[in-house]
Amino acid sequence: MGAVYLCRDEELQRDVALKVIRPEIAADPSVLDRFKREIQLSSRVTHRNVLRVYDLGEADGIRFLTMQFVEGEDLSSVLKRLGPFPLPRLTHLFRQVCEGWPRHTTKGSSTGI
Secondary structure, eight states, rough: OEEEEEEEEETTTTEEEEEOHHHHHHOHHHHHHHHHHHHHHHHHHHOOTTEEEEEEETTTTEEEEEEOOSSSSSHHHHHHHHHHHOOHHHHHHHHHHHHHHHHHHTOSSOOOO
């Protein structure tokens, strides 16, 4: 989707993840509408396995999302460093994803994303 940066929200005094949406994606109004709907839906979900999305914004023609910042290594980097996960660890991670999933899909999301 785009690059993600760690930023400081000086107004609210908290670190946030700022995800820049690639221009070719941001140019599609239907994609932006989907982002808006998903942000509205996700704002009603509170679960430790679901990131909070704060805002969809634009600055100097660049579209971005601001969201909860979570300290740690991204999955892609972990897989490159360690290789494929053994089944017990994969099952543990998948269980965590599934724990947050129903909370989101039951709040009205058609995609469950």
